[in-house]
Amino acid sequence: MQKEYLYLVILYGSKIVLLQKIEFYETKDFQYLLIPKNGSMSVKKSFEKIPHIVTRELANKVKWTVIRNPIDRLISGLAYDLNLQKLSLKDIDIKSLFYSNMHSVVKEFHYVSHTSLQIYYLFNAKINWYINIEDLDIFLKMHFSKQNRINKGINKLKEEIKRYVYDNMETIEPYLTTDIKMYETIQQSEQLWQWQKGRIFNETN
Numbered sequence: 001m002q003k004e005y006l007y008l009v010i011l012y013g014s015k016i017v018l019l020q021k022i023e024f025y026e027t028k029d030f031q032y033l034l035i036p037k038n039g040s041m042s043v044k045k046s047f048e049k050i051p052h053i054v055t056r057e058l059a060n061k062v063k064w065t066v067i068r069n070p071i072d073r074l075i076s077g078l079a080y081d082l083n084l085q086k087l088s089l090k091d092i093d094i095k096s097l098f099y100s101n102m103h104s105v106v107k108e109f110h111y112v113s114h115t116s117l118q119i120y121y122l123f124n125a126k127i128n129w130y131i132n133i134e135d136l137d138i139f140l141k142m143h144f145s146k147q148n149r150i151n152k153g154i155n156k157l158k159e160e161i162k163r164y165v166y167d168n169m170e171t172i173e174p175y176l177t178t179d180i181k182m183y184e185t186i187q188q189s190e191q192l193w194q195w196q197k198g199r200i201f202n203e204t205n
Contacts, residue, residue: 022125024063025051029201031058033065035121037077037114039136040066046144057126062201064129064193066136067118067186070179074172075165077114079158089164098175117179129193129200130186138195 024031025044031054034040043066044050057063068076078097082088097115131139140146165172173180186192193200 022057022121023053023055024057026054026058026061027051030062030064033063033121033125033127035065035067035118036112037073037080038066038068038118039133042136042140046140046146062129063125063127064131064200065122065125065127066131066133067183068133070118070176070183071165073118074115074176075158075161078161078165080114082161083157089161094168094171095175117176119178119182122182128191130189130191131193132187135194139193142195142199143201 022033024033025047026032027047032043032051034043074097082092097113098117
């Protein structure tokens with residue numbers, strides 16, 4: 001089946017980015033928007049069975065996703081991509097990290113950029129609740145009676161990338177500006193989930 005795409009013009013130049021139509025993991029009571037490097041493996045392991053994927057939003061279902069500090073996510077995503085492709089920092093151009101072209105074929109083989117901005121996934125999504133990745137453990141425990149936080153490590157590479165990112169922050173930060181502003185806005189939003197707000201859906205499957 002051919003995928004549907006949306007177009008978004010990047011503010012930092014004339015490049016046009018292809019955004020895949022929003023895909024939700026759907027159960028009887030909720031729709032979960034997966035954003036790579038935002039605890040998605042932990043979330044999926046909490047499901048007793050993987051929900052089916054849909055491209056439509058339903059008003060009667062709670063729509064939620066996990067968000068992450070853009071700098072931390074960049075470090076994690078870059079470590080993952082370099083390790084996957086057997087590359088090192090000296091092999092890449094830093095400016096190539098922040099654009100997304102989520103082609104339907106390469107996406108099926110996990111060859112998507114894990115450094116593309118979160119806003120590419122949230123651009124057309126009407127999310128009800130945002131969960132900080134730092135709160136994901138307690139969220140999963142409250143909603144699924146499980147704590148499945150997965151950390152694959154790559155610690156040595158992550159430390160190298162962390163130094164690289166902070167040493168080159170003057171170059172990197174302008175590309176992250178949109179994501180940083182979005183993240184900071186959500187932190188002040190009533191839609192940011194905290195454990196004191198209780199469960200947002202009842203289903204545990």
